[in-house]
Amino acid sequence: MPASGDDIETRLTIVERDVAQLREQTALASSDAAAARVMAAGADHDVSEVRAELRAHTRALNALRETQLEQGREMREGFAEQSRRIDEQSQRFAEQGREMREGFATMATGMARITALLTNLGESEGLK
Numbered sequence: 001m002p003a004s005g006d007d008i009e010t011r012l013t014i015v016e017r018d019v020a021q022l023r024e025q026t027a028l029a030s031s032d033a034a035a036a037r038v039m040a041a042g043a044d045h046d047v048s049e050v051r052a053e054l055r056a057h058t059r060a061l062n063a064l065r066e067t068q069l070e071q072g073r074e075m076r077e078g079f080a081e082q083s084r085r086i087d088e089q090s091q092r093f094a095e096q097g098r099e100m101r102e103g104f105a106t107m108a109t110g111m112a113r114i115t116a117l118l119t120n121l122g123e124s125e126g127l128k
Helices: 005-124
Strands: none
Touching: none
8 A cells, every 4th residue: 555645744754853853862962972071081180180199199108208217217326326325334334433442442441551550650659
């Protein structure tokens, strides 16, 4: 059965309307794709900035770590030097104490000897 003129006209109108809708949807899809590309470029730029900041923070943290390690070494060296000096002072004090005890012992011996000599001298001269 051949199609009548009205049916063809109706179908043609529907096809033309569908084509117009497809053109609108294609234009919207194109616009959406362009917007998506702009957003992707912006996101890429933002990610690049975040990565750059992260690298800067990493460099700063590494520099801080190096500084802390260096200061730790210097502190350990300083503490070791102070400990060495304290040990030296302790040895000097111990030596001085020994010398003082020897000196007092010598002086006590000398005083005892002088006392003995004076006592003997006094006894020989009749001084009591």
